[in-house]
Amino acid sequence: MEFEKDILCIGAGYVGGPxxxxxxxxxxxxxxxxxxxDEDRIRAWNxxxxxxxxxxxxxxxxxxxxxxxxxxxxxxxxxxNSDIIxxxxxxxxxxxxxxxxxxxxxxxxxxxxxxxxxxxxxxKIIVEKSTLPVRTAAAMERILNAAPDGPxxxxxxxxxxxxxxxxxxxxxxPDRVLVGSRETPEGVQARxxxxxxxxxxxxxxxxxxxxxxxxxxxxxxxxxxxxQRISSINSISALCEKTxxxxxxxxxxxxxxxxxxxxxxxxxxxxGGSCFKKDILNLVYICxxxxxxxxxxxxESVVRINEWQEKRFVRNIxxxxxxxxxxxxxxxxxxxxxxxxxxxxxxxxxxxxxxxxEERARLVITDPKxxxxxxxxxxxxxxxxxxxxxxxxxxxxxxxxxxxxxxxxYRGLDxxxxxxxMVSPAFIFxxxxxxxxxxxxxxxxxxxxxxxxxxxxxx
Ligand code: NAD
Ligand code: UGA
Numbered sequence: 065m066e067f068e069k070d071i072l073c074i075g076a077g078y079v080g081g082p083x084x085x086x087x088x089x090x091x092x093x094x095x096x097x098x099x100x101x102d103e104d105r106i107r108a109w110n111x112x113x114x115x116x117x118x119x120x121x122x123x124x125x126x127x128x129x130x131x132x133x134x135x136x137x138x139x140x141x142x143x144x145n146s147d148i149i150x151x152x153x154x155x156x157x158x159x160x161x162x163x164x165x166x167x168x169x170x171x172x173x174x175x176x177x178x179x180x181x182x183x184x185x186x187x188k189i190i191v192e193k194s195t196l197p198v199r200t201a202a203a204m205e206r207i208l209n210a211a212p213d214g215p216x217x218x219x220x221x222x223x224x225x226x227x228x229x230x231x232x233x234x235x236x237x238p239d240r241v242l243v244g245s246r247e248t249p250e251g252v253q254a255r256x257x258x259x260x261x262x263x264x265x266x267x268x269x270x271x272x273x274x275x276x277x278x279x280x281x282x283x284x285x286x287x288x289x290x291x292q293r294i295s296s297i298n299s300i301s302a303l304c305e306k307t308x309x310x311x312x313x314x315x316x317x318x319x320x321x322x323x324x325x326x327x328x329x330x331x332x333x334x335x336g337g338s339c340f341k342k343d344i345l346n347l348v349y350i351c352x353x354x355x356x357x358x359x360x361x362x363x364e365s366v367v368r369i370n371e372w373q374e375k376r377f378v379r380n381i382x383x384x385x386x387x388x389x390x391x392x393x394x395x396x397x398x399x400x401x402x403x404x405x406x407x408x409x410x411x412x413x414x415x416x417x418x419x420x421x422e423e424r425a426r427l428v429i430t431d432p433k434x435x436x437x438x439x440x441x442x443x444x445x446x447x448x449x450x451x452x453x454x455x456x457x458x459x460x461x462x463x464x465x466x467x468x469x470x471x472x473x474y475r476g477l478d479x480x481x482x483x484x485x486m487v488s489p490a491f492i493f494x495x496x497x498x499x500x501x502x503x504x505x506x507x508x509x510x511x512x513x514x515x516x517x518x519x520x521x522x523x
Contacts, residue, residue, distance in 0.1 A: 067095035067132065069261070072146035074176050076100035076109055076135060078116055078231070078338070078407065079193060079224050080152035085124045086235040088133035090265040097134045099142045109135035117406040117433045120232035143183040148257065150222070151176050152193040157342045166349035168197055168342070177207040184215050189254045192221045195343055197350055198281040218254035220245045221276050223283030228337065229404030241271045244279020251276070284347045288363055291340040293328040295369035301331040301515030302376065311515025312497060331515045333416065333468060333495030334374040336401030338409035341367055374412050377466075378419035380512060381493050384520075385464060390424040393487070395458040398469025398496075399431040399438040406433035408441050412495070413468040421447035430458035432473055456482060464491035470498045483507050489521065 069091075073084045076098045088096040100106050108115035114125060125133070136142065143149065153176050158169040173194060180190065190208065192201060201219045208217040221244040226234040241262045245255035259271050274282070301311040311331045319326030335341075344367050351360035382389060401411035408414065411434075417427055426448040429438050435451050442449055452458040455474065459465055459482045467474055475498055483490055492504055494513045501511045505519035512518045 067093060069094045069148060070146045071096045071148050071150065071261070072142045073098045073150040073152055073193070074100075074139065074142075074179075075152035075154070075194070076102070076105050076115075077152065077154065078228060079226065080150070081109060081114070081116060081135075082118055082121055082124075082226065082231040083152065083193065083224060083235060084150070085121065085128060085133060086232065087261060088128035088131075089124045090236075091261065092128075092132055094261070095132050095134070096128075097136060097142050097146070099136050099139045101137070101139070103137055106135050106137050117404075118228070118231045119404055124232055139179060140183045143180055143188075144185055146188065148189045148191060148261075149180060150191040150193045152224075155194045155196060155342075156338075157345055163349050166345040166352075168195075168346045168349075170196075170200070170203075173200070174203075174207065177204055180217070181208055181211065181214065184217070187216050187218075189257055190217055190219045191258055192219065192280070193224055195223060195283050195287070195339060196221075196280055197346055198277055198284065200280060201276050216250070218245070218250050219276070220251075220254050220258050221279035222258055223279060225283075225286060228407055229402055236265070238266060238270065241266055242274065242279050242282055243271065244274045244276040244282075246276055284343050284350075287340055287343040288347055288366065290328055291335055291344055291370070292363075292366045294330075294332065294335045295366045295373075297329045297331045298334065298373045298514075299369050301373075304515040305517065308517050309515075314515075331497060332373075332412075332470075333377045333514065334370045334412040336409070336411040336413075338407070341370070341410055371415075374415040375419075377412075377493070377495055377514075378416055381416075381420065381464060381466060381491075382423060384491060384493075384510070384512060384518075388423070389420055389463075391426065392463040393426045393428060393461050394420055395455075395462040395465045396427060396429045397431075397455060397458070397465055397467045397474050398434075398471055399429050400434035400469045400471075403470045403472065404433075406431075406437055408434050408437040411441075411468075413438075414441055416466060416468060416495075417442060417449070418445065421445055421449060424448075428452050428458045428462065430455045431469060432471060434469075456485070460485045461487060462490075463487045464493060466493040466495060467498060468495050470496040474498060479504055479509070480507055483509060 073080045084096045084098045105115050153172040155168045158164050158167045204219050243255050243258045245251040304311045315329040318324050319329050348360045348364045399413040428450050430452045490509050492509045492511050497513050501513050504511045510520045
């Protein structure tokens with residue numbers, strides 16, 4: 065069958081996989097190929113056990129795979145045969161050299177640009193899907209247009225705003241799609257070609273067009289603003305704990321002001337995920353590079369408050385367990401950085417687990433989807449840590465439970481049964497404020513929530 069467009073995506077991760085699956089599902093008239101250097105990942109995308117857990121993703125992939133959606137490691141062929149190339153490789157925080165710990169590590173990005181240059185035989189539109197520092201497109205253009213007699217490349221920025229756990233829904237009905245390009249006739253034409261893809265299922269007024277730098281910078285800014293709301297509410301949660309104000313009530317009261325809005329005001333043990341911290345630190349680094357010290361410090365504080373919130377949570381467990389957890393069994397309910405994903409990247413649970421292990425606690429970790437990643441992430445620790453599918457078994461013989469991921473499953477457990485199986489006095493630290501604290505207190509637990517006075521059976 066002849067396809068109207070041949071789309072390639074380089075990078076079959078949390079973004080590349082779901083995004084291309086939804087494009088293929090919604091556009092049967094396009095051929096969509098997703099390539100990756102990671103053979104295991106591609107094998108998993110071609111199997112019944114996809115490499116990532118996302119609600120609804122199995123169904124989308126099942127409809128399109130083999131029809132017009134293909135996963136492969138054949139990068140060179142993919143580049144040659146495509147008109148539009150989305151680049152969705154990882155852009156983690158640099159761990160070495162200049163900018164270590166803050167700047168984005170663009171090595172995977174640059175390698176991809178060079179692979180495209182080596183293999184392309186005709187004009188291509190290159191779409192920046194990864195999250196990148198503002199002005200990356202200029203570097204991309206410089207690399208791609210290095211060969212004077214080679215084909216022309218147009219670089220377009222199309223940042224992704226999906227959140228894990230709701231990726232399919234976010235992709236199918238996005239608040240907006242952003243497409244930025246150079247304002248030249250070729251740039252605008254390339255932008256229109258990308259807009260045309262989304263227009264297959266997204267209404268035209270939700271597709272925003274802008275200049276390429278605005279598009280790149282909007283992505284970092286969106287993440288910074290979202291994370292800032294969490295750090296703001298988390299900072300107030302600490303004040304609530306001192307004053308008997310209740311953080312959920314405060315969040316509700318301020319969120320009903322339509323100028324503030326109700327979303328992203330859920331106090332927690334801290335924000336995690338692969339992007340907020342790395343993107344804000346990248347923004348900080350960019351500001352420093354432009355000599356904007358005050359702006360850099362302003363955004364850096366969003367990350368610092370988050371680290372402080374995680375640290376506060378561990379300190380709270382320690383001090384309430386009579387200043388020692390050595391040898392005590394502590395059950396962590398949830399390890400994913402949020403519910404409905406198996407992803408544990410930058411999960412606050414990692415910090416909490418390591419903090420408690422340093423204090424020589426005996427940890428048992430339970431999570432419905434993230435145990436595999438939890439095992440990998442804690443592979444280097446030589447402390448006493450075990451993994452348990454069943455939360456009831458995890459809690460057996462424990463002194464304390466810490467809820468670290470807001471899985472629905474944890475709301476509906478039989479806490480009387482859990483209480484009976486634990487060591488007395490039993491403690492619950494609800495890092496997600498999802499449980500019925502009064503009820504737990506009446507069962508006999510000592511209950512510590514975020515942004516609420518503790519409910520204790522002792523002074
Ligand atoms: P990921 O690590 O899950 O996936 C990236 C993939 O790219 C990996 O499978 C890796 O093997 C592959 N890759 C790297 N270099 C390659 C190369 N030269 N050729 C082929 N494949 C290569 O990362 P992710 O979470 O999908 O994020 C990708 C980008 O999207 C990042 O810039 C991230 O900031 C951004 N982003 C992520 C999310 C999210 O929710 N995870 C949301 C929006 C934007
Ligand atoms: C976030 C953004 O929401 C996406 O728009 C963006 O595309 C993505 O980063 C990215 O660039 O990677 P994600 O990290 O997948 O998405 O998940 P979020 O729902 O934003 O949650 C991030 C963290 O904040 C989680 O740990 C979550 O539990 C926490 N959170 C979120 C809170 O503590 N309180 C809230 O009110 C909301």
